[in-house]
Amino acid sequence: MTANKENEFLKAKKIENGTVIDHIPKGSALKVLSILKIGDDFPGTVTVLMNVPSSHYGEKDIIKIEGKKLAKKEVAQIALIAPTASVNTIQHFSVVDKYVVQTPKKLEGVMPCPNPNCITRREGESHLDVEQTNPFRVRCAYCEKVYGEDDLKAALE
Amino acid sequence: MNLISMRETSKAFIEDILKTAKKHEKTAREKKVLSTLDDKTLGILFFEPSTRTRLSFQAAMRRLGGESIGFNDAHFSSSAKGETLSDTIRVVEGYVDAIVLRHSVEGAAARAAEVTTLPVINAGDGANQHPTQALLDLYTIQKEKGKLEGLTVVLAGDLKYGRTVHSLMYALSHFGCTIQLHCPPSLKMPESIVEEVRQKTTVEEVTDFTQADVVYATRVQRERFADPEEYQKSLYVIDADVMATLKKDAMLMHPLPRVQEITPDVDLDPRAKYFEQTFYGVPVRMAILETLMEGKNP
Numbered sequence: 072m073t074a075n076k077e078n079e080f081l082k083a084k085k086i087e088n089g090t091v092i093d094h095i096p097k098g099s100a101l102k103v104l105s106i107l108k109i110g111d112d113f114p115g116t117v118t119v120l121m122n123v124p125s126s127h128y129g130e131k132d133i134i135k136i137e138g139k140k141l142a143k144k145e146v147a148q149i150a151l152i153a154p155t156a157s158v159n160t161i162q163h164f165s166v167v168d169k170y171v172v173q174t175p176k177k178l179e180g181v182m183p184c185p186n187p188n189c190i191t192r193r194e195g196e197s198h199l200d201v202e203q204t205n206p207f208r209v210r211c212a213y214c215e216k217v218y219g220e221d222d223l224k225a226a227l228e
Numbered sequence: 229m230n231l232i233s234m235r236e237t238s239k240a241f242i243e244d245i246l247k248t249a250k251k252h253e254k255t256a257r258e259k260k261v262l263s264t265l266d267d268k269t270l271g272i273l274f275f276e277p278s279t280r281t282r283l284s285f286q287a288a289m290r291r292l293g294g295e296s297i298g299f300n301d302a303h304f305s306s307s308a309k310g311e312t313l314s315d316t317i318r319v320v321e322g323y324v325d326a327i328v329l330r331h332s333v334e335g336a337a338a339r340a341a342e343v344t345t346l347p348v349i350n351a352g353d354g355a356n357q358h359p360t361q362a363l364l365d366l367y368t369i370q371k372e373k374g375k376l377e378g379l380t381v382v383l384a385g386d387l388k389y390g391r392t393v394h395s396l397m398y399a400l401s402h403f404g405c406t407i408q409l410h411c412p413p414s415l416k417m418p419e420s421i422v423e424e425v426r427q428k429t430t431v432e433e434v435t436d437f438t439q440a441d442v443v444y445a446t447r448v449q450r451e452r453f454a455d456p457e458e459y460q461k462s463l464y465v466i467d468a469d470v471m472a473t474l475k476k477d478a479m480l481m482h483p484l485p486r487v488q489e490i491t492p493d494v495d496l497d498p499r500a501k502y503f504e505q506t507f508y509g510v511p512v513r514m515a516i517l518e519t520l521m522e523g524k525n526p
């Protein structure tokens with residue numbers, strides 16, 4: 072094996088165009104991938120770093136995705152699973168945009184209403200209003216049911 | 229323009245409806261016909277069959293001089309062929325001036341209100357809300373007790389799935405009523421409703437009716453229980469013995485149909501007001517139709 076090849080094995084590859092999701096709480100990287108529906112059929116290179124030492128959070132997870140820019144809806148979904156995550160948009164090997172994920176006041180079409188008997192499970196887009204962030208609480212604008220963080224996480228997975 | 233949920237209905241609107249209903253009571257009792265809505269047609273779309281509520285709306289529309297059209301079962305409607313609610317509403321919109329909707333799915337009325345500019349009245353959406361029932365309940369209480377303020381009201385039976393009691397909880401919260409909850413452990417009022425209403429008034433759990441000015445009984449449905457034994461244990465009966473524990477000037481209500489919750493001998497007790505209650509549905513729904521079809525906002 073040449074030195075060069077070995078280097079490629081050891082180092083996580085830099086991405087040219089895509090997204091780096093940093094500061095994911097330790098243990099949540101795979102959940103984030105599942106929200107993004109990234110599996111073996113995804114065309115780009117995906118690097119998952121788990122249990123990375125971090126100055127702020129003890130240990131964190133990082134995901135690098137070649138060839139993907141996150142949609143607003145995906146960012147809102149990640150905010151629920153990984154509220155500390157920061158998103159870096161990469162173009163030509165450099166960061167062109169960086170922000171911490173944020174839960175919007177309204178979750179429109181972000182995830183289905185957890186109520187199986189809600190009209191939005193049959194037609195139209197879901198619409199959950201965030202009534203409270205700590206503890207996290209949403210109310211469906213249609214069926215008026217109230218849900219906490221765990222209900223929404225369960226609905227996402 | 230719409231009446232979807234008691235959660236978001238203001239006290240001013242409620243009081244306005246109660247006042248207008250009073251004005252219509254004589255017409256309803258004497259079965260007269262006004263000309264208020266004589267150029268209007270009401271669409272009564274019942275995706276879930278019902279007798280009482282539908283007849284009450286038809287009677288109310290007739291007393292205001294208007295016509296009503298509609299259907300009373302999802303099996304006969306186009307939804308059985310897979311049409312979305314939104315499409316049904318858009319089609320019916322071309323035929324009528326306002327829509328009354330009953331549906332087994334929660335949030336159906338809110339969805340309907342979004343796709344049409346016509347007034348939409350929720351006549352029951354799944355286990356969520358039944359605001360017109362709550363308004364007629366308030367009217368009945370006010371009529372029989374002379375006031376709403378400061379009364380102690382016991383809500384009994386299925387408080388979990390009973391849309392009627394959900395709406396009534398919110399409605400009563402405007403009037404400083406003490407709300408007492410009387411139910412089997414598996415059919416408790418949703419915590420989110422209790423929490424919200426508690427910010428405005430007292431809500432407590434009770435096991436008897438002794439403090440009640442109003443007892444509001446509802447049906448416990450067999451289909452809510454997986455275990456038939458659990459269902460049997462959850463049944464409660466208001467008979468002459470229970471009535472003897474009530475205050476002399478208390479009143480007993482029920483949205484009907486009743487099954488075994490109230491024994492027939494109780495009907496003769498002057499405190500039993502459930503048949504008056506159904507009658508009041510007509511003047512109250514007249515008030516709702518007149519108010520919404522003339523374009524006032526709740």
Ligand SMILES: [Zn+2]
Binds near residue numbers: 184186191211212215
């Ligand atoms: Zn919902």
